[in-house]
Amino acid sequence: MPPRRQPGGGGERGRRASRAGVRGRGRAVARRVSAARVLPVGDAALTLELGRHLDPAINARVRAIDLALRAAPFPGLLEAVPAYSSLLAVYDPARCSFAEARAALERVLDAAIRPAAPGRAHVLPTVYGGEHGPDLAEVARRCGLSEDDVIARHTAGEYTAFFVGFLPGFAYLGELDAALDTPRRATPRPRVRAGSVAIAGRQTGVYPFASPGGWNLIGRTGEVLFEATSERPALIEPGDRVRFARTGALPPRASSASPSPASNPVVEILDGGLLTTVQDAGRRGHRRLG
Numbered sequence: 001m002p003p004r005r006q007p008g009g010g011g012e013r014g015r016r017a018s019r020a021g022v023r024g025r026g027r028a029v030a031r032r033v034s035a036a037r038v039l040p041v042g043d044a045a046l047t048l049e050l051g052r053h054l055d056p057a058i059n060a061r062v063r064a065i066d067l068a069l070r071a072a073p074f075p076g077l078l079e080a081v082p083a084y085s086s087l088l089a090v091y092d093p094a095r096c097s098f099a100e101a102r103a104a105l106e107r108v109l110d111a112a113i114r115p116a117a118p119g120r121a122h123v124l125p126t127v128y129g130g131e132h133g134p135d136l137a138e139v140a141r142r143c144g145l146s147e148d149d150v151i152a153r154h155t156a157g158e159y160t161a162f163f164v165g166f167l168p169g170f171a172y173l174g175e176l177d178a179a180l181d182t183p184r185r186a187t188p189r190p191r192v193r194a195g196s197v198a199i200a201g202r203q204t205g206v207y208p209f210a211s212p213g214g215w216n217l218i219g220r221t222g223e224v225l226f227e228a229t230s231e232r233p234a235l236i237e238p239g240d241r242v243r244f245a246r247t248g249a250l251p252p253r254a255s256s257a258s259p260s261p262a263s264n265p266v267v268e269i270l271d272g273g274l275l276t277t278v279q280d281a282g283r284r285g286h287r288r289l290g
Contacts, residue, residue: 035051036048036049036050036109037049038102038105038106040098041088043093043098044090044091044092044093045088045089045090045091046088046089046091046098046101046102046105047086047087047088047089048065048086048087048089048105048109049085049086050062050085050086050087051084051085051086052085053084053085054084054085054162054174054175054202054203055085056160056162056174056175058084058085059082059084059085059160059162059163060115060116062082062083062084062085062086062087063082063116063238063239064113064114064115064116065082065087065108065109065113066080066082066087066116066238066288067113067114067116068108068111068113068114069087069089069108074091074096074100074101074104075095075096075100076091076092076093076094076095076096076100076101077089077090077091077096077101077104078090078091078092078284079284079285079287079288080288081287081288082163082238082288083162083163083165084162084163084172088287089101089105090287116239118239118241119160119161119237119238119239119240119241120237120240120241121240121241121242121243122223122235122236122240122241122242122243123242123243123244123245124197124206124221124223124242124243124244124245125221125222125223125245125247125251126155126197126219126220126221126244126245126246126247127219127220127221127246127247127248127249127250128147128151128154128197128218128219128246129147129151129218129219132196132217132219132220132250133197133217133218133219133220134217135185135198135216135217135218136150136151136217136218136219138216139180139182139199139216139218142182143179143180143181143182145179150180150218151218151219151246153177153179153180154176154177154180154199154204154218154219154244155243155244155245155246156177157176157177157243158241158242158243159173159174159175159176159204159241159242159243160173160174160239160240160241160242161173161236161237161238161239161240161241161242162174162203162238163238163288164234164236164237164238164288164289164290165290166290167207167208167209167211167226167290168208168209168226168228168233168234168286168289168290169208169209169225169226169233169234169235169236169289169290170205170206170207170208170225170290171205171206171225171234171236171237171238171240171242172203172205173203173204173205173236173242174202174203174204175202175203176199176201176202176203176204178202180199181201181202182199182200182201182216183200183201184200184201184214184215184216185214185215185216187214188212188213188214189212189213189214189217190212191210191211191212192207192210192211192212192213192215192217193207193210193220194207194208194209194210195207195208195220195221195222195223195225195250196213196217196219196220197217197218197219197220197221197244198213198215198216198217198218199215199216199218200214200215200216204244206221206223206225207225208224208225208226208290209226219244220250221244221250222250222251222252223235226289226290233286233289234289234290237288237289238288
C-alpha cells in the first residue's frame with residue numbers, strides 16, 4: 001500500500017498564488033491553492049499536497065477534491081485517499097502515465113469544485129474516567145481543569161472526521177477545544193481497549209480495536225467503529241460529524257449478526273520461516289477507511 005505520509009522534497013514548487021474564488025455556502029469555488037505540489041508515490045500512485053500542517057480549511061478542500069474525483073474519475077484512476085492536507089491517487093500505470101495523472105489533478109485544482117456537503121452525524125455515548133478513562137485525571141491536571149470541566153469541554157464540541165487511518169475505522173476528529181490541547185503520552189501503551197476515547201493535541205478519536213496506542217484515554221464507548229463484513233465497514237468516514245455524549249454505564253458492545261469470514265479457515269500453514277508473510281491482493285477502494 002503506498003505510504004500516506006509524503007516525502008519532504010521533490011515535485012512542483014512555488015505554484016501561483018490562489019486565484020480569487022466565489023465564496024458562499026454550497027457554491028462552487030475555483031481556486032488554485034498556493035504551493036500545491038504533486039509528488040510521485042512509487043510507479044502507480046501520486047499525492048496531491050496542499051499544505052504541511054493541520055488546517056480545517058485545507059482539509060475541507062482536500063475532501064472536496066476527493067468528492068470531485070470520485071464523481072468524475074480520470075481514465076486509469078483506481079482510488080483516491082484523503083488525508084489531513086493531501087490526497088493520494090492510485091492509478092493503473094497500464095492505462096495512465098504519471099504525467100497524465102498529474103495533469104488530471106492539476107485540472108481539478110483549477111476547476112470550480114463544489115464544497116463537500118457535511119457528512120453523516122454520529123453521537124457516541126461515552127463513559128468518562130475510572131477504568132474506562134485512566135488518563136482523565138492527568139489530562140485535567142495538565143490543563144488546569146477539573147475532571148468535570150474536561151468532560152464538559154469534550155462533549156460540547158462537534159468534531160469533523162479529517163480522515164481515517166492508523167487502524168481501519170480510526171477517524172482523526174477535530175478540532176478539540178484549545179483548553180484540552182494535551183501532548184501524546186511519553187510512553188505508548190502496548191494495549192488499548194477497543195472503544196477507548198482518547199485525545200492528543202487538538203484531536204480526539206476512538207480506538208476501533210484493541211491495539212497499541214499513545215493517546216490520552218479519557219473514556220470509552222460501546223459503539224463498534226469498524227465491521228469488515230458490513231456494506232459500509234467504517235462507522236465514521238471522512239467528513240462525518242461526531243459528538244460525544246456522557247453516559248453513566250457502558251452498554252455491551254454490539255456485534256455483527258453474521259460470523260466473520262475470518263472464522264472460517266481457508267489456509268493451513270504447514271511450515272513457515274521467520275520472515276514468512278501471508279498477504280491477499282488488497283481491498284481496492286478501502287484505503288480511505290484506514
